[in-house]
Amino acid sequence: MTDDYARRSYGEIEVGFGKKPGIVVVDFMLAFTDPQYPLGGAPLVMRAFENTIKLLEVARRYGVPVATCNTAYMNEREMPYWKITAVRDTFRHDHPSAPIDPRVYDPAYDLAVVKKGPSIFFNTGVADYFTKERVDTVIVTGCNTSGCIRASSLDSFSYRYRTIIPEDCVGDIEEQPHKDNLRDLGRRYADVSNLETVLAQIENWHQQNTH
Incomplete structure (x- = not known):
């Protein structure tokens, strides 16, 4: 079977790792990481959470x-016009599922924002923070791949960041949308990588900047 996208040059150019990385962690809130809640505990999301x-x-x-x-x-x-009942019912400041899971959050280190749309960059100040930090490469983690990860990756691309998505650090409710969206993002906007490769890139960046 021929790949018409490849024939038309989609995905031919690698984005690559730039001069300084930054990481976005999208929606690892208790609503997604605690199985007691309607959206919580999806296996691909939990794999991404641990990684x-x-x-x-x-x-x-x-x-x-x-x-x-x-x-x-x-x-x-x-709220925007969400089509998901569980989102409308639980994504509220006073709901116990709303906070970021403390296992993935260091309040003394991480910039934490409350977003109102799918993208972590939309009206949040994250891009301003990365500008001050001279970040040129954004590593996207979190959930869900077909929703907020896709939106955050598109905004990262639009802000002219080199965008890298470690496949095993993002997750979705079902495997097929996870694969489909990573395939499409990888054809156009981002490098789809993995935890091991990204860790090696960060290690290399650290070594280059400590000598």
Whole structure:
């Protein structure tokens, strides 16, 4: 079977790792990581959650900027027109599922924002923070791949960041949308990588900047 996208040059050019990385952690809130909640505990999301914890441990040790977020609203009146009942019912400031999971969040280190749309960059100040930190490469982690990861990756691309998505640090409710969206992002906007490769890139960046 021929790949018409490849024939038309999609995905031919690698984005690559730039001069300074930053990491965005999208929506690892208790709503997604605690199985007691309607959206919680999806296997691919939990795999991504565990791998992101490993990534952040190294990143914080080496001084890599980290921005993390949850999605929460005052009430339904403030919300966009979500089509997901569980989001409308639980993504509220006063709901116990709204906070970022403490296992992935260091309040003394991470920039934490509350986002109102799918992208961590939309009206949040994350891009301003990365500008001050001279970040040129954004590593995207979190959930869900077909929703907020896709939106955050598109905004990262639009802000002219080199965008890298470690496949095993993002997750979704179902495997097929996870694969489909990573395939499409990888054809156009981002390098789809993995935890091991990204850790090696951060290690190499750290060594180059400590001599």
